[in-house]
Amino acid sequence: MVDSPDGTISDLGEFGLIQRITAGAGAAKAVILGPGDDTAIVAAPDGRVVITTDLMVEGRHFRRDWSTPIDVGRKAAAASLADVAAMGAVPTALVVGLAAPGDLPVTWAVACTAGLTQEAALVGAVIVGGDVVAAAMITLAVTAIGDLQGRDPVLRSGAKVGDQVAIAGRLGWAAAGLAVLTRGFRSPKVLVDAHRFPEPPYAGGPAAAKGKATSMIDVSDGLVADARHLAIASNVVIEIDTSAWVIAEPLQAAASAYNVDPREWMLTGGDDHALLATFPAKAKLPKPFYAIGVVTAPGTGGAGVSVDGVWRAEPGGHEHYR
Amino acid sequence: MVDSPDGTISDLGEFGLIQRITAGAGAAKAVILGPGDDTAIVAAPDGRVVITTDLMVEGRHFRRDWSTPIDVGRKAAAASLADVAAMGAVPTALVVGLAAPGDLPVTWAVACTAGLTQEAALVGAVIVGGDVVAAAMITLAVTAIGDLQGRDPVLRSGAKVGDQVAIAGRLGWAAAGLAVLTRGFRSPKVLVDAHRFPEPPYAGGPAAAKGKATSMIDVSDGLVADARHLAIASNVVIEIDTSAWVIAEPLQAAASAYNVDPREWMLTGGDDHALLATFPAKAKLPKPFYAIGVVTAPGTGGAGVSVDGVWRAEPGGHEHYR
Numbered sequence: 001m002v003d004s005p006d007g008t009i010s011d012l013g014e015f016g017l018i019q020r021i022t023a024g025a026g027a028a029k030a031v032i033l034g035p036g037d038d039t040a041i042v043a044a045p046d047g048r049v050v051i052t053t054d055l056m057v058e059g060r061h062f063r064r065d066w067s068t069p070i071d072v073g074r075k076a077a078a079a080s081l082a083d084v085a086a087m088g089a090v091p092t093a094l095v096v097g098l099a100a101p102g103d104l105p106v107t108w109a110v111a112c113t114a115g116l117t118q119e120a121a122l123v124g125a126v127i128v129g130g131d132v133v134a135a136a137m138i139t140l141a142v143t144a145i146g147d148l149q150g151r152d153p154v155l156r157s158g159a160k161v162g163d164q165v166a167i168a169g170r171l172g173w174a175a176a177g178l179a180v181l182t183r184g185f186r187s188p189k190v191l192v193d194a195h196r197f198p199e200p201p202y203a204g205g206p207a208a209a210k211g212k213a214t215s216m217i218d219v220s221d222g223l224v225a226d227a228r229h230l231a232i233a234s235n236v237v238i239e240i241d242t243s244a245w246v247i248a249e250p251l252q253a254a255a256s257a258y259n260v261d262p263r264e265w266m267l268t269g270g271d272d273h274a275l276l277a278t279f280p281a282k283a284k285l286p287k288p289f290y291a292i293g294v295v296t297a298p299g300t301g302g303a304g305v306s307v308d309g310v311w312r313a314e315p316g317g318h319e320h321y322r
Numbered sequence: 323m324v325d326s327p328d329g330t331i332s333d334l335g336e337f338g339l340i341q342r343i344t345a346g347a348g349a350a351k352a353v354i355l356g357p358g359d360d361t362a363i364v365a366a367p368d369g370r371v372v373i374t375t376d377l378m379v380e381g382r383h384f385r386r387d388w389s390t391p392i393d394v395g396r397k398a399a400a401a402s403l404a405d406v407a408a409m410g411a412v413p414t415a416l417v418v419g420l421a422a423p424g425d426l427p428v429t430w431a432v433a434c435t436a437g438l439t440q441e442a443a444l445v446g447a448v449i450v451g452g453d454v455v456a457a458a459m460i461t462l463a464v465t466a467i468g469d470l471q472g473r474d475p476v477l478r479s480g481a482k483v484g485d486q487v488a489i490a491g492r493l494g495w496a497a498a499g500l501a502v503l504t505r506g507f508r509s510p511k512v513l514v515d516a517h518r519f520p521e522p523p524y525a526g527g528p529a530a531a532k533g534k535a536t537s538m539i540d541v542s543d544g545l546v547a548d549a550r551h552l553a554i555a556s557n558v559v560i561e562i563d564t565s566a567w568v569i570a571e572p573l574q575a576a577a578s579a580y581n582v583d584p585r586e587w588m589l590t591g592g593d594d595h596a597l598l599a600t601f602p603a604k605a606k607l608p609k610p611f612y613a614i615g616v617v618t619a620p621g622t623g624g625a626g627v628s629v630d631g632v633w634r635a636e637p638g639g640h641e642h643y644r
Contacts, residue, residue: 032370036555037478038408038540039374039468044366048354052361053417053465055455086360095375097419097463133377141419141463143375146361156359218360233358 009109009132010102017132020106021098021113028126030092030147040128042093042145050146050153052083058138066181067196069108072140073115074197075271079220080144081123082200082273086218088154088209089146091125091202096142099135115197116142123202151209154277159215159234163278165293166285168204170194171223172262175269176254183258188250200273201288208277211286216277222268224305224312226276231303234278240293240307242267267307331431331454332424339454342428343420343435350448352414352469362450364415364467372468372475374405380460388503389518391430394462395437396519397593401542402466403445404522404595408540410476410531411468413447413524418464421457437519438464445524473531476599481537481556485600487615488607490526492516493545494584497591498576505580510572522595523610530599533608538599544590546627546634548598553625556600562615562629564589589629 009017022035033041042049056062056076067075077094084091096116098109113127120126125144177195186192200218208216215234219226227238247255247262255262278295279285298304305312331339344357355363364371378384378398389397399416406413418438420431435449442448447466499517508514522540530538537556541548549560569577569584577584600617601607620626627634 033475033477037475038405038538039372039411039466041370041372041409041470041475044369044371047366047369048363049366049371049467050361050363051415051417051465051467052451053419053453053463055419055421055453055463057421057455057457060456083360087363089361093373095373095465097375097377099377099379099461129374131375131377133379134382135379135461136459137457139421139457139461139463141375141377141461141465143373143417143463143465144361145371145373145467148363153355153359153363155355216360 007106008103009100009106012106014132017106017109018130020110021130021132022127028124031126031128035129040093040095042128044147046148046150048148050084050087050089050148051143052080053141053143054079054083056140069111070115070118071196073112074119076140076142077116077119078198078200078273080142081119081125081202082218082220084144084146085200085202085205086216086275087148088151088205088213088216089148090206091120091123091144091146093125093128094120094142094144095129096127096140097130098132099139100132101136102134104138149206154209154213154216156215156217156230156233159230159236159278159295161236161295161297162281163214163295164281164283164285164291165238165240165295166277166279166289167274167292168289169201169274170199170272171219171274172251172265172269172272174198174271175265176251179258180254188253190250191254194272198271198273201275204275204288207286208275208289211279212283213277213279216275219272219274219276221270223276224267224307227305230276231305235298235303237296237298237303238293238305239296240305242308329428330425331422331428334428336454339428339431340452342432343452344449350446353448353450357451362415362417364450366469368470368472370470372406372409372411372470373465374402375463375465376401376405378462391433392437392440393518395434396441398462398464399438399441400520400522400595402464403441403447403524404540404542406466406468407522407524407527408538408597409470410473410527410535410538411470412528413442413445413466413468415447415450416442416464416466417451418449418462419452420454421461422454423458424456426460471528476531476535476538478537478539478552478555481552481558481600481617483558483617483619484603485536485617486603486605486607486613487560487562487617488599488601488611489596489614490611491523491596492521492594493541493596494573494587494591494594496520496593497587498573501580502576510575512572513576516594520593520595523597526597526610529608530597530611533601534605535599535601538597541594541596541598542592544592545598546589546629549627552598553627557620557625559618559620559625560615560627561618562627564630
């Protein structure tokens with residue numbers, strides 16, 4: 001919890017809160033009209049706009065005693081911004097809905113918005129609008145739009161037999177961080193931080209599009225789960241080979257301490273927002289992608305995922321309501 | 323509550339629910355890529371896109387015993403679609419976040435989505451994406467985007483001294499319907515229906531833009547409150563004259579029964595999503611606008627609203643957290 005010299009959002013009122021949240025927002029090249037009217041207006045020079053929305057709920061995606069409001073804002077923005085990157089597009093703007101209890105300190109809401117703004121700034125995007133309502137629990141609804149800059153979008157459905165399978169960004173860090181926090185610890189700090197907010201490889205999205213990626217997906221549910229989404233959309237098998245994986249030191253340390261296989265975090269942990277993409281067999285992988293497997297034709301089991309030669313039939317990732 | 327032969331959303335799971343919700347969506351001219359990938363892609367032929375987001379929370383904006391899930395979907399969509407119309411733009415697509423308890427019947431979620439789809443269809447827009455998460459209470463987050471079709475947007479800030487003030491759509495009907503329901507009644511049905519879902523004059527938005535409207539705002543908080551927003555943005559006084567108002571028969575009947583002045587519902591009731599606009603003094607008002615006042619210069623009281631010559635200093639409308 002934070003101090004609240006400014007009182008609660010109930011004291012400030014809806015319009016006061018919206019004003020505080022959107023103060024300073026809207027100053028980016030793509031913004032034609034920022035907050036304060038019935039809608040914002042954003043440039044769409046490509047003539048097409050990509051759009052995605054994500055919800056984040058207190059107690060399910062974050063806890064106020066584990067994450068600062070800035071962390072929460074960054075994490076909420078990242079989920080939508082990473083989706084835009086996974087199409088090969090560049091985010092331009094966000095709109096944000098905040099449902100929150102009336103006794104929430106204004107400083108929490110303002111810091112959360114600062115987190116949203118900071119994360120968006122990493123890709124040159126800004127918050128252009130929002131809505132706030134009273135509710136029992138904090139819910140953030142973040143919608144991102146973006147520009148394809150004249151390029152074809154990179155879909156989930158384009159993977160071809162013989163393609164390389166590649167990853168940009170971290171795998172398993174957020175899951176390991178959550179395991180640390182769940183056990184009541186606060187270190188290794190890099191893992192805890194990875195749970196608190198991800199560091200998606202945003203630039204990898206457009207780089208993959210320029211690098212002739214045949215398909216791409218944001219890894220939000222877990223590598224195996226999202227590879228399966230891509231495999232089914234493309235009607236292929238994604239064969240992942242973990243034998244050459246270098247396990248990052250913090251993951252190795254936490255896995256040893258808890259006597260688990262760090263590869264399972266890397267295969268099933270969500271929320272790191274890595275990018276999984278496929279590239280033609282002979283393509284040079286654009287930075288920061290590295291190869292983790294190959295695309296093969298579906299056999300009797302149909303489209304799906306195998307890891308080190310073993311078929312993965314179970315969900316292998318995070319899904320709500322399960 | 324509805325029967326749930328399909329079970330609860332918890333039984334169906336996140337991906338199953340998203341699939342049910344987005345089934346059949348996405349088939350409109352502006353949709354380049356519908357649901358199922360990391361983002362949707364929507365045409366933005368104008369090179370600019372308008373964007374707005376609205377939240378709707380169970381218990382605050384609707385009650386499941388007063389509204390069907392179709393009503394709730396229609397109402398949630400209308401709030402965002404009316405904002406797009408109030409810029410003089412035409413909505414093209416919606417994305418929807420649904421936070422809901424795991425024991426919510428699938429049929430409720432699907433019917434709610436049908437309501438969203440129906441309302442969007444009134445303006446030729448479609449749902450192109452969504453997210454669902456588990457939460458204690460139903461929250462709908464609806465983001466709408468739209469196209470300006472080459473026209474200048476109609477802002478809140480353009481009202482000029484001497485302009486006509488005009489309204490399209492209903493005033494006070496939703497407030498009267500809520501008063502009826504709150505007192506435990508279910509009739510007059512037209513008023514109850516007006517609370518359950520609004521009937522915004524969507525076509526009036528682009529018509530006002532073509533008809534040289536100098537300013538416009540969606541009346542969601544109440545006529546006086548939203549007129550004040552417009553007055554402050556334009557630095558003018560909006561003088562409303564109710565003397566010529568014809569009070570609709572159902573409003574008159576309910577007001578008589580409850581011994582209230584129906585004009586107060588019309589002045590302060592929100593949620594009907596009428597359009598309030600200003601037009602040059604000699605302009606012919608486009609359908610379905612009718613004159614309700616004039617724009618005058620701010621005096622010692624600054625910008626604001628007067629009704630029948632009486633200054634309105636109080637909020638005079640609905641605001642969350644107050």
